Amino acid sequence: MPIDPSVAIGADLGARTFSWTESDVLLYHLAIGAGSRSGDNLSPAALRYTLDDAALQVLPSFGVVAPTFHETDPPPLDLPGCDINLAQVVHGAQSISVSGALPTSGTATVRTTITDVWDKGKAAVIWQEGVATAGSDGSGEELWRTRSSIFVRGEGGWGGDRGSATAVDVPERDADHVSSYAVTPQQALLYRLCGDRNPLHADPGFAKAAGFPAPILHGLCSYGIVLRELTDGLLGGDATQVGGFTGRFAGVVFPGETIRVSGWREGGSIIASAAIDGGERDGSPVLADCVLSLA
Incomplete structure (x- = not known):
């Protein structure tokens, strides 16, 4: 197999x-x-x-x-x-x-x-x-x-361990921070210069063959955007306060869309989520089960 x-x-x-x-x-x-x-x-x-x-x-x-x-x-x-x-x-x-x-x-x-x-x-x-x-x-x-x-x-089905995952519950109160970042049309083309030349993020033909209508933003670009927005919004822009960051890629982002980032202070960490803000895909998840641990 x-x-x-x-x-x-x-x-x-x-x-x-x-x-x-x-x-x-x-x-x-x-x-x-x-x-x-x-x-x-x-x-x-x-x-x-x-x-x-x-x-x-x-x-x-x-x-x-x-x-x-x-x-x-x-x-x-x-x-x-x-x-x-x-x-x-x-x-x-x-x-x-x-x-x-x-x-x-x-x-x-x-x-x-x-x-x-x-x-x-x-x-x-x-x-x-x-x-x-x-x-x-x-x-x-x-x-x-x-x-x-x-x-x-397209893989799986051999009867192996399904694994486990622990969902991170978003607090049932207003977020301590909400911001939006407008992804530029060339964002994926710029981010690929950081070492990820996967054509899924740049080549329209490759993206279509992979089942997407257009190239999608790198998941790790969304990951970095969300961490930066949280750092700026809740940690005064001080990156030294970040001890770690975890996130699950819950959906795709197309260049030109806007990402809405929400964060909640919870003890020694920040719980967060990210979704598409506006347009036909408003509310579509981007990053879930996000936890920013403090240094």
């Missing part, structure tokens, strides 16, 4: 050493909408994302893309025990936890393993975990940990 859990689960995907610069951080922040509002070019708070001076900070979601930031080919899917193609795959969920403020430049090594393969009947879910440590040999301090899943349409 295309996916063999006995081979995939526990597979060590090896170590990868990578480096990043302040320019990479700036590009990432611009790609997730930083600096896009009127007056941001003059705002000290907004410039913490977009100006390479002593105040430059790094939004923790950058750690998710940093290892592959300089890739120019579509993401490979040569996972042990998994014979799948790119047109079958969408991002399922993503989380990152950081050990402290991320440096604006550096070198690190990430080691990744496949931890779970779930059988959803008409689809399969493949989970990976990565640990990034400072230094070219991975001997430095831990910088961040990631956990992510991909949803593989």
